[in-house]
Amino acid sequence: MTRWCVTGAGGQLGTHLLELLDSADVVALTRAELDITDAAAVDSAIADARPDVVVNAAAYTAVDAAEEAEADAFAVNETGPRLLAESLARHGGRLLHVSTDYVFAGDATEPYEPDAPVGPKTVYGRSKLAGEQAALAALPACHVVRTAWVYGGPGPNFVDTMIGLEQSRDTLTVVDDQIGSPTWVRDLAAALVALGTSSAAPGVLHFVNAGQASWCDLAREVFRLVGADPERIQPVPSSQFPRPAPRPAWSVLSTTSWTNQDLPPPRHWRAALEAALATKAR
Numbered sequence: 236m237t238r239w240c241v242t243g244a245g246g247q248l249g250t251h252l253l254e255l256l257d258s259a260d261v262v263a264l265t266r267a268e269l270d271i272t273d274a275a276a277v278d279s280a281i282a283d284a285r286p287d288v289v290v291n292a293a294a295y296t297a298v299d300a301a302e303e304a305e306a307d308a309f310a311v312n313e314t315g316p317r318l319l320a321e322s323l324a325r326h327g328g329r330l331l332h333v334s335t336d337y338v339f340a341g342d343a344t345e346p347y348e349p350d351a352p353v354g355p356k357t358v359y360g361r362s363k364l365a366g367e368q369a370a371l372a373a374l375p376a377c378h379v380v381r382t383a384w385v386y387g388g389p390g391p392n393f394v395d396t397m398i399g400l401e402q403s404r405d406t407l408t409v410v411d412d413q414i415g416s417p418t419w420v421r422d423l424a425a426a427l428v429a430l431g432t433s434s435a436a437p438g439v440l441h442f443v444n445a446g447q448a449s450w451c452d453l454a455r456e457v458f459r460l461v462g463a464d465p466e467r468i469q470p471v472p473s474s475q476f477p478r479p480a481p482r483p484a485w486s487v488l489s490t491t492s493w494t495n496q497d498l499p500p501p502r503h504w505r506a507a508l509e510a511a512l513a514t515k516a517r
């Protein structure tokens with residue numbers, strides 16, 4: 236029996252991991268229960284729980300706010316995974332650390348492989364890259380799993396926002412010049428559970444749902460699946476939605492490294508979205 240520990244257990248990914256794992260086998264630590272920036276608390280939590288596998292689902296994820304809160308973003312996204320990795324190096328146990336497409340510059344035209352050159356353009360991206368490097372340095376057996384465009388909630392996320400706006404607005408404008416890999420959080424959680432019990436080699440992997448889409452494509456598919464007219468959504472360039480942190484134009488991640496490890500292949504994002512909305516309707 237694998238003993239799991241999930242940090243950031245109250246977040247979007249943490250919540251879905253807890254739904255998949257048998258509660259008898261998991262120590263779930265919300266932010267209130269463990270602040271991953273607190274070295275003594277991290278070490279005592281790991282020493283007490285003695286997990287076989289820790290999934291670090293805790294992160295500073297406010298991409299725009301991070302531009303003005305660099306120290307906070309680096310504390311959670313760099314120091315946090317480093318402390319977890321150092322503690323696991325002392326006590327034993329595997330670390331699955333979750334990272335992001337924002338470590339890349341976002342100007343590619345082919346899906347990013349894990350060893351593609353990095354070049355984050357935002358504080359969030361730089362802090363997540365620093366976290367990957369810190370975790371791997373402290374615990375070379377660590378697994379870093381980059382993902383992108385995660386939806387499913389709880390908490391604000393693009394798909395739920397579109398469902399809400401479908402009810403309240405006749406027409407919408409959504410950007411069509413950012414391309415990524417929409418990923419249902421449930422599929423990501425299941426992928427991490429599979430990885431945690433696999434014999435996959437350590438290092439950096441990518442997991443996203445298959446295929447690619449613009450935000451406009453994703454929004455239109457949400458409308459279609461809820462029985463609304465997708466043409467109510469008009470495509471616009473990102474320049475119409477200036478943000479403090481620039482969004483990558485290209486966030487498509489290749490999952491070849493994932494399937495090469497004999498891990499279950501991701502389904503297409505359209506199939507995952509349909510399953511996600513069906514789950515909601517129940």
Ligand SMILES: NC(=O)c1ccc[n+]([C@@H]2O[C@H](COP(=O)([O-])OP(=O)(O)OC[C@H]3O[C@@H](n4cnc5c(N)ncnc54)[C@H](OP(=O)(O)O)[C@@H]3O)[C@@H](O)[C@H]2O)c1
Pocket residue numbers: 242243244245246247248249265266269270271272291292293294295296311315333334335336363381382383384385386390
């Ligand atoms: N969402 C996406 O589209 C996306 C895309 C690519 C990668 N990722 C990565 O996927 C992972 C999971 O993201 P998510 O969508 O589940 O994010 P999320 O919903 O924001 O969850 C992050 C959790 O971490 C907690 N947290 C923040 N600071 C903490 C600290 N110092 N100690 C312990 N917990 C802390 C947060 O608590 P509070 O809410 O109380 O602050 C929250 O519960 C992250 O590593 C993220 O970088 C996400």
